[in-house]
Amino acid sequence: MLSRVAENIYWLARYIERVEDTARLVSVNANLLLDLPRGIAPGWKPLIDISGANELFEEHYKDYGERQVVRFLLGDRRHCGSIISALTAARENCRTIRDIVPREAWEQLNGLFLFASEHLQQGSTKSGRHRYLREMIASVQGLNGLLDGTMLHDQGYEFLRLGRYLERADMTSRIADVRSATLLPEADELRPFDTIQWVSVLKSLTAYQMYRRSEQIRVQRGPVLRFIFHSDSFPRAVRYCMETVRAGLERLPRNESALRTLGRLARSLDAAHLESLSHTELHDFVDELQAGIAQLHQEIATTWFLPLPEPPAAEAD
């Protein structure tokens, strides 16, 4: 398989996953804010913190108001993590590998892109947003189903899974980090709202129901962190993602160095006693985890993808 094709499949999967995760995040935040009293609500800034694009955001917007943040995350083409940018990139990646991807999948993605562009206005309004985002999430789920169910499960498919699960692990850890950091002070009278925030963490990941089934205790910080980082049966948990990535890596040639990097990452994940970490320690842990994910991505790129173009030679006078 051509390196470029592998790379395109990988990014296709990452961008699609980014679309879904971003849509979830916006949707859940909107619901969360409805449940919190005005004075203590964290507002919309945490979403930009999660995306890590604060600088770009502040360059173009005056404040972290709802309209601005939602516009930035849904439809701002200047932001490469916005839904519209991710869809555009996914579509371009898909177009070049139309012989690898089943035709229906291409059509589904194309349709999703058209829907997202044509209804962007509606998606930016309070009343239209819910439908818009729900459609987005359902379409991505449908697309993933099509790919899983109809594509050859060969090396190309492994790259699809690598992209999807690395992006997902990255996003899950970001959500936990930011939500955790902005949590309310540990004052007793705020306890009910504290729970609501952790519920929103779970809901961002559609993990609430599965958490209840699996943990069978009320929602609180320690078990939630354990669930979304350490579960090996919840498909959006970081460990589950890592195990899937490992399975994919094992089926690829020349995988030694990527597997080593993943091994280190998995060991540090397993070693973390999440429940006993303070906010700061948790934040440091997530930082380290993300650095590890970035390093794994780098390892994958170096091993299998096209080398970056060499910088143009200096003009000879």
Added chain:
Amino acid sequence: MSQEIDWAQYASDGFYDELVAAPGEPRAVARTLLADIGALGAEELAARQEAADVSIKEMGISFTVYSEEGGAIDRAWPFDVVPRVIPQREWQRVEAGLKQRVQALNLFINDLYHDQKILADGVLPREVLAKSINFREQCMGVDPPLGIWAHVCGSDLVRDADGTIYVLEDNLRVPSGVSYMLENRLVTKRVLPELFEHYAPLPVDDYPSQLFDTLAALSPRPADYPEVAVLSPGIYNSAYFEHSYLAQQMGAELVEGRDLFVDDDDCCYMRTIDGPARVDVIYRRVDDLFLDPEAFLPDSTLGVPGLMRAWKAGNVALANAPGAGVADDKVVYAFVPEIIRYYLDQDPIIPNVPTYRCMEPDALKYVLEHLHELVVKPANESGGYGMLVGPASTAAEREAFAEAIKKDPRNYIAQPTLKLSTVPTVVKKGIEPRHVDLRPFILSADRQQVTTGGLTRVALRKGSLVVNSSQGGGSKDTWVVSEDLPSEPLASSRDAAERLSQTQD
């Protein structure tokens, strides 16, 4: 039941119609076809046309155009459901003529890059070569496999009012359109299956395997299964659909320049997830000048640094060979009859359109005096750019062209305005004649093969002679059929046709 189509009302005034000899009088080869289409009636035919349009959209048959926003968009391929029919006996002659032509052109190109005997013998004026913009110094002395330079040639044929078929031009660089020829047949089978009950047009779908065999024959490692790649400039190229289509059909890799590299051993490799994989043959759909920044344009990023080195060393075959475009020059075209006589000692089977070479004083004088009735073409423009169409021109345009021609007569040829033949075509209200041309594709390697018919391009606008898809042109399925049609179809041939359509869908 919709109204039958009355062929007595169909008139292609003054033009040769491929299917209808005179109002109400079908050509022998099209008699049954016109009866079948007539019986369908205008409404039903319009419905089938709509079904075809839907089908094309669903099948994703598209060509790329540039949108105003700067991105590239895919457009559905315009298609007309009424097939163009060519009698097999006529086609055999055309086929022989095309093979003869391309054989001579290959000998000619090879000669230009070696001894240049044709110049020494004074058959082709030295001036023509001296001013050729597609002649590549870098190719001098190179011996491509089998001595062939133009492996895939698309020659445009037109039929004039008296029924004579002429070659209008030869495309020896990166001719495109063959994928649409293949898809047109599939669409016709889907939307007008009943036409195949009375006709068994010769199949067209062996082209991809013929192309693969042609390319494989060039492999520098004949003992091994050859690694063939299709080199595309990428998704923004207008023919990207065709590049990916042909790669898929041949089971070859579709690559871009950055997927390839030439190593110190002068071999060309693909970058794969298993590491470098050697490539034997590249069907390149990238123009010469973008092939290799080391040899041609240093700023180009479409190509592969060192590719010419690998090609000259004989470690990778390129189709078409770099430099083959030297025979694409319209002035060279004007010499093709002489080229055929010189290399093959034969008379040309298919004539050229009568052509005035402005570099010759008598011709120049005649052209300048008759600009208002001639079509003047610069030597190296493609896609109909930079032309003067005399009858449609203004005095100022003719004045400007006269100046340009006098300044550089070598760069211009002139031809009488052709009366392109017509084929019945579906329009809003029934059926009307529309002008067509034909682009067959000729493959050359260890042997020569010509597509069955080719791509018929049709000017969908009334009276228009412009067949380019980007300018409102469309296409038709093209049938080469035996004239000895049985009055009732043989059971076996019908079964065969059905089997064929089943396996192809």
